[in-house]
Amino acid sequence: MALSEQARADFVGAYTRTLIAAWSNEEFAAKLESxxxxxxxxxxxxxxxxAKIKVDRSDPSDGHQGTLDTQVALFEEGQKTGVYEFHIPTSPQVDMAELNEDELAGVAGGDFYCCPCCCCT
Structure with a gap:
C-alpha cells in the first residue's frame, strides 16, 4: 500500500530524525542496533x-546505500509483509571536494547541507 502524501512526509521526517540521532548519539545508535x-x-x-525489524548499519562507502525513495518503498513493503528494513548508514558522507564555494560557506556558516547519503536523494 502506497503512503499518502502526508504519511510519506511524516515517515521521511521520522526517518531523518532517526538518522541524525544515530549519527550524533552513540548510545542511541547502540540501542537502534540492539x-x-x-x-x-x-x-x-x-x-x-x-513486526520483524532489520536495521542495516553498513557504511555507505561500501556501495550499499539506498535513496530516500528506496527507504520509503521498504517501509511500504513492510506494511504489506510485516518485515521492516531500515538503512541507517554508520555516518553521514559529505564529500567536501564536490562542494562549490557557496555550499562550503553555508556549511561553515551553519546552513543545512544535504549529504549524498540515502536520506536526501
Whole structure:
C-alpha cells in the first residue's frame, strides 16, 4: 500500500530524525542496533508489535546505500509483509571536494547541507 502524501512526509521526517540521532548519539545508535523498535518509536516510527525489524548499519562507502525513495518503498513493503528494513548508514558522507564555494560557506556558516547519503536523494 502506497503512503499518502502526508504519511510519506511524516515517515521521511521520522526517518531523518532517526538518522541524525544515530549519527550524533552513540548510545542511541547502540540501542537502534540492539532494540530497534523503541529506538525507532522515539523518533516517530511506530511499528506493529509483531513486526520483524532489520536495521542495516553498513557504511555507505561500501556501495550499499539506498535513496530516500528506496527507504520509503521498504517501509511500504513492510506494511504489506510485516518485515521492516531500515538503512541507517554508520555516518553521514559529505564529500567536501564536490562542494562549490557557496555550499562550503553555508556549511561553515551553519546552513543545512544535504549529504549524498540515502536520506536526501
Amino acid at each position: 532494540d530497534p523498535r523503541p529506538a525507532l518509536a522515539e523518533n516517530g516510527i511506530e511499528l506493529p508489535a509483531d
